[in-house]
Amino acid sequence: MNPALQALVTIIVGVGGCVGYFYFSNQFLDKVLFPAKGPNIARNITRANMIRPWLFLMPALLALSVYLVYPVVETLRLSLSERLPGNESRFVGLANYQTMLEDAKFWEAMRNNVIWLLVVPALSTAFGLLAAQLSDRVRWGNIAKSMIFMPMAISFVGAAVIWKLVYDARPIDQDQIGVLNALYLFFGGTEPQQWLTKLGWNNFYLMAVLVWIQTGFAMVILSAALRGIPEETIEAAIVDGASPIQVFFKIKVPQIMGTIVVVWTTITIVVLKVFDIVYAMTNGQWETQVLANYMYDKLFRAVDWGVGSASAMVIMLMVSPILVWNIYNARKEMK
Amino acid sequence: MANLKLTGVQKTYGGSINVLNDINLDIQTGELIVFVGPSGCGKSTLLRMIAGLETITAGEFTIDGQRMNEMPPAQRGIAMVFQSYALYPHMTVRDNMSFALKLAKKTPAEIDAAITKVAETLQLTEYLDRLPKALSGGQRQRVAIGRSIVRDPKVYLFDEPLSNLDAALRVATRIEIAQLKESMPDSTMVYVTHDQVEAMTLATRIVVLANKGIAQVGTPLDLYERPENEFVAQFIGSPAMNLLPGKIVETGDVTTVRVDHGNGVIAANIPSKPDMKGAVVNVGIRPEDMTPVTGDNYAFENIVEISEALGEVTQVYFKRQDVNSSPVIAKLPGIHRDVRGQRMRMSTEPEKIHLFSEGVSLLYR
Incomplete structure (x- = not known):
């Protein structure tokens, strides 16, 4: 079958199946299991209403258990065991963790992740806030906003490919197709640079990609928050003698602090899981390894299930507290 | 000491939408002038032009003979009380009141003295360390008024300050504002309202705005007994x-x-x-x-x-x-x-x- 046709059939069967499930299970509950008639009508209605939420939540609960809860448990088990020939495995305690902690590449990944964690959420949120504030003040602000938001629509891999071209280097006698090298030569550089191999700096060239993507996200959310600030508090501050910069930092930012925290932590979680960009651009070479790519390396290239799973557990342990804080703040914002 | 003078003041939005035309008004030191008029008559716009929150399209506005058109709000010697109180929600009552003083680089001792005095007058002392959300509507309005008093301005501007309060509180706060005015005989106040009772009870003189201009200026009883035109006659009195x-x-x-x-x-x-x-x-x-x-x-x-x-x-x-x-x-x-x-x-x-x-x-x- 033609892949396009296949996709169409999948969509129809998938969406139709979902709608059908909700419709028919609901009908079954109301008409067959606990019909709203007969001598027990009141009891039946009460029972049907108690069951209905579970009925509707069931697909989501099932999918989450199969694709989230089970993998977590299985990863934990794998991280504590050793693979033996013939699809057998043996419990080895924390030996895999021990191996991982002795691996210099793991510590490189940890160090890089921490740098990503410090730089990307901070820059994305700061640029997003700046873009949100400034684009509200100019007539063509909405066009600027769409431009800044557009990278959000690009997949991480797509973005990585685009930026790989930006950092591309050609021999000196050819035209540079990499924007960075073209600029570098234009402003007096003598030799095209292999940017992605520059130790220390290359991490930041990779981070630029994620900042480029996440700034749009931060801007959209923060722009909505900024518009929610009561105009009169800003006017009161102006009458009180605050300069535009003081109004921004002393009146506006404190009032949207909750939203800033939500944006910050959301991006932090994205950063902790960052994989595609590193995988597509350097694959962790030249000291750019990050945890998620380290995990992929161990699991699928070295086929070392134990250490791979152990690093997956480390990522999960790092994400969890931030996720909890993120949800706590998001709920507080919604109130 | 502040005499406000508006000469031929006009407001036009976007070059074509004219809301106020040829406003001429002389406000003397110590007066409490009330702007009234139907909604959309431009009374708030006029107040905001005096405050400096709206630009003046044409004409001149002076305080004590000094041209104010291009002066930023903070340097006009005015303070404003907003309809929604406009308290800074993330600051305590004390910080709300001291914000302007800190910006003006007053010493901590000066700020403290000013706030203590005002808080006592307005019975806010025990609420100084609370956030605005922990206050009732009437208390919030008192903080908003306190915030303007601590700055010791020449001119007070009130933009429908009572319309968010319930009926009983509105009467009480109205009387408080009247007493406040009496305790500060040298300050000039401009007050916008759509409530006739507020206008009649508080005003030294009332300015009735209609049809993009001033319909009549006079003492409350002047407007009631000797209305200049049918509009004022029908607008004042209920x-x-x-x-x-x-x-x-x-x-x-x-x-x-x-x-x-x-x-x-x-x-x-x-x-x-x-x-x-x-x-x-x-x-x-x-x-x-x-x-x-x-x-x-x-x-x-x-x-x-x-x-x-x-x-x-x-x-x-x-x-x-x-x-x-x-x-x-x-x-x-x-x-x-x-x-x-x-x-x-x-x-x-x-x-x-x-x-x-x-x-x-x-x-x-």
């Missing part, structure tokens, strides 16, 4: 003044008129020039001045359609003879049972009559 079409039959120191749907002639203590004889006029009588009469000389006669007994007064509504106009209303003191459906003749004293020719009072012709 229910609005009844306007009954009629003709002048006799001119002189006392003008005699015949009301179209009345009978005989009635006299008004308003002088008129001889050339006004026979002119078409509107005879204005306030509902509270309408009295039932039994003789043949009356201004209006019809059947009572609706009666509203309020206890202290009974408001009766008559349908007009000409179908599409608003009802004629009379306020009869005390309780009147069973007036509905009765035919009544109404008239009033000569000194209670207003005469308008082409919308303008004969008093000002």
